[in-house]
Amino acid sequence: MKETVAPAAPRPGALGAHAGWTGRFAGLARLSPTLRRKLEDAARLRRFAAGERVFGPGEKPRGMLFLLSGAVRVHQTSPGGREIVLYRVAAGESCVMTAACLFAEQSYHGEGVAETDVVAAEAPRATFEALLADSPEFRDFVFAAYSHRMIELFRVVEDVVFGRMDLRIAERLCQLADEEGVARVTHQDLAAELGTAREVVSRQLAEFQRRGWIEQGRGRVRLADRAALARFAASA
Template structure:
């Protein structure tokens, strides 16, 4: 297989030629459709995926049915949950779903184990990506524990708004923010009362983005 995909990952493109050759020869480019469950709780990882195109949503499912989006894997990244499970020889405790059609390079577990033990450069790449994502997860925990929900919702609406419209249900927004749907519904109703938004089925139209932005930035005040 061509090693063209390796050049899309800065840490991999700097690896010694021998290691790049192993990755190219023993990897496989795979494609999955939007909505595919890539991994789930109780499953053991068979490959480390380097995402070439698309987005993967990694979410935690609670016993009561609630879910929280932990992070997203974008093109040019690998999944820290998979890395952790490969290193610890443990099954997944979260779920990864293709949020769009995706293309990825799959590195078999045996290759991952060999390179982790043999290549300092590959270890550095893996653990650097791991540490960055762990830091992101700490920020998620901090936000859930300490930040006001109205501020977090305002930030999320601005993040997700495309052309002034957020295409998401109350349940999806609740999963993004790690809270209950009822909490999101109450807060959106308050935003609507202020004429900041207009709601319709599966859509939130942003009528007053300036006011929403002021609220989103108010944590610094």
């Protein structure tokens, strides 16, 4: 929809159906046509099915990733099988862990998993650096993204080190619920979000239920009293 606005003839190119994608990117939209062309030509389109692994420990990034559509969850996994979600990459964003490992020339320290079907553009480091060199807008875009993620990470550390688990579970539950107040997650999913164990989540949800704040089904939590839960989450 809204494709009626598009004026220029679609340029057939290596990116096929996604030709012209830079136009939809914050920052990238204002690149010079030359740079834009260069980026679209050099980048390789990569597709991932929902649930598929995008990157993981042991691999090195082959280029900078820009997410064109879908969402990627980036998490860390312990030998014991516990998990914690570090951040999510949405369409229009790039992945900081990829950027960091690309520039530090290290292999990934975490895993990226497609949460939906995903289309991403992978730009070689040289192209990425050329863009950084030539486009102030692109620099802004990259630095702002990098900075916000870094701050997000500071927050994750703070939560994990100082935060109370009951409050964190309540908060995440509120975030994950849709407009009807239903979150389609298993206890295990919630545990993986927060870096805790499934049993801890189960016990806490039982307590929330006892207080009448939620109702539970298999793989499903309904917020019976979202306001109370949110109030509790903020009561730190």
